Amino acid sequence: MKTPVVELTNVGLRSDRGETVFQNLNLSIAAGRSAVVTGPAGSGKTTLAELLIGLRFADSGSVEVFGELIKPRRRRAIRRIRRRIGGVGGPFGLLPLLTVAENITLPLVIGAVRKGTQREKLRKALTEFSLLKQAGHYPPKLTRVENTMAQMARASVASQPLMIIDEPLAGLDTRTYRRVMEYLTRVALSGRSMVILTSDIPPREFPETDYYEIVNGTLA
């Protein structure tokens, strides 16, 4: 049996103020499958993303991503995990002092990918996400939609096996919404896994996807 991409077991977490964020939260995502997690604002969706990338650590239970435990002081493991995750929204953002093109190719630079391959992937991503005109712009000059598109483009270039997408559909116009949905569907079909965190009610049309809702700090 393949190792699950994400395995959360009886996760408990309290906020800094002592309030319960998660209790006995369980989530398992097999390789190639995706999960859509819904919940109202403040229900802990972004916190869930933070647990998966090692920005926060569970008070109880265990968090495993790609079979590696996420715990404090496991910096190398966390770095390895982060390199295999493409992120959009929530804790993820663009680097304000890099251009859109540089932001998109950054995961490739970090991964020491050849310059020629970088250029090729960049061109493809810029075309796919209609960012050719914005390639030389800096993030503060982008609209919210362009910013989301640039993050999608960045998450697409390195083809990481897991994508974490926090509120991907918020504030999108109909045309962009359709394109994002198309893109996410393609990702779901490509064998990559996704964790989509959203407060919108998502259309149940993603293939290979399970749907969850955060209710009182646990997944239903």
Add this chain to the structure above:
Amino acid sequence: MRITHIVKEMARNLYRNFGTALGSLLSLTLLFLLFDLFWVAAGTSQTFYLSFISDLQMDVFVTEETSDTALVALEDSVRQTPGVSDITYVSKQQARLELSGQVGTDLLVGYDSLNPLPRSFILTFQPEYLNLNEIRRIEARLGALNGVSEVNYSRRWLEKVEKTRAIILQVGLGLGVIILLAALLSSANNIRLMARARAVGFRQMLLLGAGRFFIAAPFILEGFFMAATAAALGWVIIYYGQQQVTFSQFEIVVPLRDHIIAFCLACGVIGMFSGYLGIRSELKA
């Protein structure tokens, strides 16, 4: 690939924070210039000291009772004393001539058979023995020889010079350490300022799986570049100054080019460390 990124990021840092970078470069240049000045002063005073001390002579006076035969044996013993490079015998007659040369008149006219001036040897020394400890050792050894009545040299002058040199060395070392520490902290603080402005970016890079070294490298490289450039600028100023100023009594001694290059590289290493110190606190996310 990563090296291109690191160099590009460093250049971008310097360009975006031009004022801070320039201020840092100038303050480092001033600090290193101060260090260079001490170095030049130390080198110059050392050369000055060596030129003085190379003229150091020691008079070894022979007792009246020493016979001519014993004098030959004594001369051999003196010559074989370690550190002695040259020995000149001064007879009573030569001493009288010298005295009259110094005084301007022969004070012993009519007392030819009663010349009280002692016979002596005038010694010079090998360069490696030209320091107070070695000279004292030679003095003790010669003083213990049969037939030697007195050993004389400019002992007090040598003691003063040695003491002054020791003080200059201690003060110079202390100041050198303070200057290099100031350079380290000044550079680290400037880099910290530049890094703090980019904290959001660092967090994002860490989330993308970038290693700490990948993020820190441009700043470490920047530290090296700034410190090495500042050190080189300091020496350019010194060279310019040396060409403009000449002293008739002594020559300004500038260290060898290889030493200067090594110094600039060492400053660069200090700069790298300051870069690491500057960025370290920003990489805790």
